[in-house]
Amino acid sequence: MNQTKNNDVFKVARERMVATQLKPRGITDPRVLEAMRSVPRHLFVDEALWDQAYGDHPLPIGHGQTISQPYIVALMTQELGLKGDEKVLEVGTGSGYQAAILSRLARSVFSVERVPALLARARKVLDSLGYTNVHLKLDDGTWGWKEHAPYDAIMVTAGAPAVPEPLVEQLADPGVMVIPVGDQFSQSLVKVIKKDGKVTEEYKEGVRFVKLIGDHGWKE
């Protein structure tokens, strides 16, 4: 297949993904839908998986890690309520796909990953797409990224035993964080809201993420 035809095929696949997986399940924020339509998800996985890239399921990215199913990416993004001028922290860069979506919706994205090979690959893809407002760092993201705090929004894309305290501290007021919290097999999506000096938590749906490993997460 030549490149142009290939791009058209994937564009159609993204339209279908939005129409069949996202809209019917309550993803209504037009900016989120537009980001999901525009970011080429297939480029964030191995070429052997390109034909599955827009399916209704997570995708392996190596090192025992996965990119979430498109619906979960869109849901977590929508919960942040981004308007365009925010500074966002992501913990768990993985493939860089979620960071790419966030970069279309906020002013800048800071994303932390603990596996060097994943970070290197994410950087390459994000650079090739010209998403220059994404900044990456190799570190234990359970400590946040203090230098650039506070963040208007924080998204954790690995499952935590509890909400890491440094992330609550680095959340702006007002600010919102989404994070899967639970045991190693299943978690609830928790929305942490900081407003007028108070921190409240709302429980959303059940999700399943790989482990958040670090000082304020699970041990190896």
Ligand code: SAH
């Ligand atoms: N958001 C990613 C998917 C993340 S999978 C994407 O769009 O592709 C979860 C990621 O969290 C994995 O890459 C894993 O290595 C990373 N991770 C786990 N614990 C971490 C920690 N303490 N700090 C930073 N990254 C972590």
